[in-house]
Amino acid sequence: MSSATALSWFARHELRLAWREWFAMMTGGRRKRTRAAIIGLICFAALLHLPAWAVIGRFADLRLPLDKSTLIVISATIFLAWTLMLSQAIESVTRVFYARADLDLIMSSPATLANLFSVRIAAIALSVTAIAVLFSTPFIDVLVIGGGARWLAAFGVVVAMGLSAAAIAIAVTILLFRLIGPARTRLIAQILAAIIGAGFVIALQVAAIMSYGTLSRFTILTSGTVAAHAPDIDSIWWGPARAVMGDSEALLLLLALALVLLGSVMAMFSHRFADTAIDAAPYGIPGSRRAKERPFRTGSRQQALRRKEFSLLWRDPWLISQTLMQLLYLVPPALLLWRNFADSSAALTLITPVIVMAAGQLAGGLAWLTISGEDAPDLVATAPLTPSGVIRAKIEVVLIAITVIFCPLVAALAFASPYQAAVSAAAIIVSAASATAIQLWFRVQARRSQFRRRQTSSRLATFAEAFSSIGWAASAALLLALPIAGLICGLITASLVAITWKFSPRREP
């Protein structure tokens, strides 16, 4: 086999793997669901056009040349989308490093590794770009329908964004490897992905709050202060914005830049990719974490179980990055709270749904980790405890963790408005309890490391969990503004949870 045919064969192999991973995520690994998944996807894509219309439909008539504040808004939107892509790309690069089980096979093959890894880098870039194109299609569709074919250029910009995001993600991940080693890179990369994904939005919100006291993202961008600091209208910095609007020169330049970036990353890193992958492949942490010698602790059997769950949660990188994310999202409302401390502004009400929603989401994740993600089910099942005792201890862990995380927030809220604090606290408890109950009804036996794929095991549970936390958040917010509506919303959410229970699989006693 010549090296060129070997490469094209490997490229096909890579693309097939990427496709299957994605496909398995959509169908939950069941072939029979293929048609349902395709129909669902088409419906979802069609549905996405509605919010897309609402958000950017009014921009369809825009034409070059643009004034400065429009340029700022468009560039900021592009940058926001790009950071989201970067966050996604970092995720998929770490996944390729740590999760693909074929490294042994590839390493032991007589092919030139640098070439193979160039192909793999290109495949990562391609799949990141493909997903970006997929998600931007509804938005660009809306623009094309409303403003004409010139908006098709936006696809080119999306491709350039995807390629450059993938290139930078690969470079960042490999540099992290070199700097802090494979063990910590996994955690840091996850946290980095989360922070990059959320950071830009949050930074804008914080800035907006600090200067205007509102939560709107665009206020600050259209303000005079930013315009004064921004570069001139014909500066190169507005290239992406102009390319979106159909400036073909800018678009070509952008695409060329992205390809050069990707090419140089491939040239610089493809031979390092092999070492990096070898480092990452065998284990997570090779004996680097050492605990201190301490005496065994006394306590009941349930206590032993709770202690184990807490240690495992504490050592869980997913959980830490998730909690960090939730806390980041809480920064803007907290700032709002701090600024409006004295006056009972309506904006203050906004905090309650955010907190309640976060509590539901976090409780769902925690409950999955403790109840389903038991790595030694045989051990716990053969221990002299009743099954209900085991479940009770695990539920207690979830509720204690939620209490510890959200108590300070509710306490701070109580200073501003005791009534709102009481409503929030109640809603947090109900929301966390619902999410935990749903995870309990739909529990499966899984390995903790499968956490990222937990949605595929039961779609119903995933949707029910999301709807219940949204429902309770809305109920709490409405209860503060319009009590009767809040009650109705609460009843609807409760019956939703009850219906979910009806649909949950029966188990032997």
Add this chain to the structure above:
Amino acid sequence: MTEFAAVRFTVPKHLRVMVASDAKPDGVAVMKPDSSALEVKGLTKRFDRLAVDSLDLTIHAGEFYALVGPNGAGKTTTLRMVAGLLRPDGGAVSIFGIDALQSPVAAKQVMAWVSDEPMIYDKLTPLEYLEFVAGLWGIAPSVSQPVAQDLLESLGLAPHRHERCEGFSKGMRQKVALAGALVHDPRLIILDEPLTGLDAVSARHVKGLLGMRVRAGCTVIMTTHILEVAERMADRIGVIASGRLVAEGTLTELRQQNGHADTSLEDLFIALVTLPEAA
């Protein structure tokens, strides 16, 4: 038992104390004086097909019992039902006179289960794992801590006792799981293929540990595909095929029943397990 005659193990002091002061679980029928460690009657389990077919099995206290049989014979299924991991479709399981289906918690208190796939927690160190297991069985820390240290020492895990298990090899994980089974000093130890994946030295250590437990009065049941192990270590051997016990007894008895005095266990095994299929 030839191997243990050669390898001289001494029972450590704390073990003798623990065996002597073995507390009876609360509110459970007292065991009969001549009781068997495990009595299985008419045990049945059906998945798509019958996996275990009204199996009867009696294992005496203080006995080392090996269960052998071809792949898919129902060994694991039988032992999982005994350990309370799987609900039988029919039959009775009694452990030291305790009805395991009626009072599972009391039965679990006196036994340990080691699965063929070592399942431990990646984010805990071996010592933390043993602390957790001892806590689950309600063993006082003053008793369990020295036992845990000893076990890790004798299994060669002492240098790694403060490292998280995520970097451990399969054999090391197996040893941690085994130590977990021994740390609460069970009276009945059930092991599903405990020796796969272990190197020769570790396998010798494990066999030594198990033999030592048996001599301290403990009962051991294990499945194995290594017939030599069954031949050398077990007091009695049970051969299971298609969910039924096709032969049982000491090696000599098996030979007497099915051949000549010099037949190897391997030949016996092949003769026994091919018999029901031919019939």
